[in-house]
Amino acid sequence: MQRCQAFKYELMPNGETQRHLRRYAGSCRFVYNKALALQQASHEAGEKFIGYVAMAKHLTAWRNGTETPWLKDSPVHPLQHALKDLDKAYQNFFAKRADFPRFKRKGSGDSFRYPDPKQIKLDQSNSRLFLPKLGWIRYRNSRDVLGELRNVTVSSKDSKWFVSIQTQREVELPTPQATTSTCAERSRSIGIDLGIARFATISDGTYIEPLNSLKAKAAKLAKYQRRMAHKQKFSNNWKKAKANVQKIHTQIANTRRDFLHKATTTLSQNHAHVFIEGNCSRACNCQSLSYA
Structure with a gap:
């Protein structure tokens, strides 16, 4: 392939x-x-x-x-x-x-x-x-x-x-590890429910805490935004202050992206099937769930 x-x-x-x-x-x-x-x-x-x-x-x-x-x-x-x-x-x-x-x-x-x-x-x-x-x-x-x-x-x-x-x-065509679809036979499968208070709740009882990347940089971001507001718009000093604000926003976005990559990588490497918004312990309706 x-x-x-x-x-x-x-x-x-x-x-x-x-x-x-x-x-x-x-x-x-x-x-x-x-x-x-x-x-x-x-x-x-x-x-x-x-x-x-x-x-x-x-x-x-x-x-x-x-x-x-x-x-x-x-x-x-x-x-x-x-x-x-x-x-x-x-x-x-x-x-x-x-x-x-x-x-x-x-x-x-x-x-x-x-x-x-x-x-x-x-x-x-x-x-x-x-x-x-x-x-x-x-x-x-x-x-x-x-x-x-x-x-x-x-x-x-x-x-x-x-x-x-x-x-x-050219790479080898990946083969699935299991072909069964019942809850009892899907021992390596998990369901994930995304939320707000908890970033993700897993069907085995564990959960992933959310990461507030903005909170860690909020004070520093507000500091440079105040400096930018006191500069004359489109001046050289204003452009320098704007670059500092953009740099902090980039750090916030990179932190959030790194968190998502690590969370999804850990789930995909440790489980054969990951069902989104599913809960196999309450209802065996796995065929209608989307999975990755």
Whole structure:
């Protein structure tokens, strides 16, 4: 069975590389928004939908034109992939799988993708990655990359840059440990009831206490929020104070995410079946329960 998996790492770029990363992400965002505006103008004029092939010709004109010659400084494949993302967003909208595509905003989900694995080099022994027009970039090598490299996505979050390396490899097809469905024969199965006072109550009588990640950082968060409120909006000092507030929010989110990952990992590793919102001791209605 083929398995596609992404390995995410934090990049460690220098100042010049960070400027290039911001420039490339901005170029991809500009191409996406310009193509979306062109699609909307074409629709209002009563013309047909512009496909990816026709839109790619517009991209060539934008890169060679006099209004946006700076697009040549960015690698062409991420720009083309931005058009593919827009085309996919429209296809999902036409199939009623998603809402109408929206314009991208600076600082919100800035990212770009290198789709061609032939242009990418991965040196795991030295914890570095080669990307076109960026050169070798070091990353925090927390685990080995398994499988054949397929594409690389570079993204920004909270003033940090990350790289997601997607691979593909052959793995053995997992086989279930048990095929019975009665409560008496499901000795390794548990039911979980999510709550507020208790994060999760398990059918064997145990429970998991909730984690209030905001409470631990509330005093520090309020301190920096007061500092931010006393600064002139959009000034340099205001931006520095805002960065401190965003850093604390990131720590709160990371603490909550770490708690959820550890709780779910412990449950999945110690039990064969996990039934959500179930209670096998009171009613044998396991066939109607959802499980993971």
